Amino acid sequence: MKADPANDSVDGDLTMRELDKIFTQHDRYNMFYLPYPHPLMNDLYLSHSGDNERGYTKTKQLLRRRSGTQGWNQVLWSVGLSWENTQDEDYDFVSMEVPDTSTAYKRGRRFPAKEIRFKLVGSWASDGQEPERAAGELAVLRALYRVLDESSASLESWSSSPYDMLVHCFRCRHENVIERSMLRRFMQQGLLLDAVMNRLTCQKCGQRKTRSIPVPTRA
Ligand SMILES: [Zn+2]
Structure with missing residues (x-):
């Protein structure tokens, strides 16, 4: 069947x-x-x-x-x-x-x-x-x-969710957390989520290839 x-x-x-x-x-x-x-x-x-x-x-x-x-x-x-x-x-x-x-x-x-x-x-x-x-x-x-x-569908939903944005570098595996308050500021500047993601670079090695996922706020 x-x-x-x-x-x-x-x-x-x-x-x-x-x-x-x-x-x-x-x-x-x-x-x-x-x-x-x-x-x-x-x-x-x-x-x-x-x-x-x-x-x-x-x-x-x-x-x-x-x-x-x-x-x-x-x-x-x-x-x-x-x-x-x-x-x-x-x-x-x-x-x-x-x-x-x-x-x-x-x-x-x-x-x-x-x-x-x-x-x-x-x-x-x-x-x-x-x-x-x-x-x-x-x-x-x-x-x-x-x-x-x-x-994680938009800056608006993300900044009002309980999650921050974890940015993970594909090259050196460095991780950086962007807090919700920052995402809200991006939103207030009129940016879209895709535009923010495209601009992200690794803070350690400068690599542009990163991936972002929602993570709970860490104490
Ligand atoms: Zn890196």
């Missing part, structure tokens, strides 16, 4: 499409697995994998480990989604992929990257030591990420 991402549920009443959105938000708000913006994100990991040898497939798995542990035997719960290569007009995303050349007969040959279309085709419900915890935690994460999305 063909998967229906808009209606098929994964855990609780979460659909595949909704879980995919949580995965995307998780990547956005959990840079380098730093423990913010919320303690619920501690010990929560999103793993990406792909196979370019027999067709093209991708899987993502969100998993919660027992606090402070590593390894696969300490997974409390995990849920996953999988994508397959499609020729259809109905696809979820396009990615540049290089064929896997590890099989003997292909070895030594070089293949150029090509555009591959991927479609969400499968999911697996929670397994692990305490799979029943997944549905409730995913519901809380979903609500939390919605608040973070809304808070």
